Amino acid sequence: MTFRFHVPNEKVPVVGSRAFLKVGDQFLVLFNVDTQLYAIDDRCPHQGASLYTGRLDGKLIQCCAHGLRFDLESGYMLNSTQFKVNSYPVEVVEDDVFIIMNSAGEQHDEC
Numbered sequence: 001m002t003f004r005f006h007v008p009n010e011k012v013p014v015v016g017s018r019a020f021l022k023v024g025d026q027f028l029v030l031f032n033v034d035t036q037l038y039a040i041d042d043r044c045p046h047q048g049a050s051l052y053t054g055r056l057d058g059k060l061i062q063c064c065a066h067g068l069r070f071d072l073e074s075g076y077m078l079n080s081t082q083f084k085v086n087s088y089p090v091e092v093v094e095d096d097v098f099i100i101m102n103s104a105g106e107q108h109d110e111c
């Protein structure tokens with residue numbers, strides 16, 4: 001079952017920035033890359049480091065801990081279709097931003 005999390009307007013990042021969000025017991029990062037919004041878990045699927053402070057290159061986020069890179073859109077690690085960070089669809093309705101989430105919680109792949 002899914003639900004829509006309404007991102008408070010003051011938390012919507014401007015172009016080129018990111019915002020840290022707490023949704024229930026989950027921590028997310030919302031990125032604005034060239035006006036496109038992407039939402040992912042703030043937890044690297046490798047060993048759990050925060051991705052909020054990762055280095056952004058286009059829509060690839062590089063984890064600061066060990067350097068793995070993930071596509072913000074699909075969540076998949078670069079050159080992999082097996083290993084991914086949870087990513088969430090983002091809807092923009094006029095001036096409101098919503099993140100579509102699974103209320104049952106998402107599973108994290110382990111490596």
Ligand code: FES
Pocket residue numbers: 044045046047048049063064065066067068
């Ligand atoms: S914890 Fe992110 S690459 Fe290891």
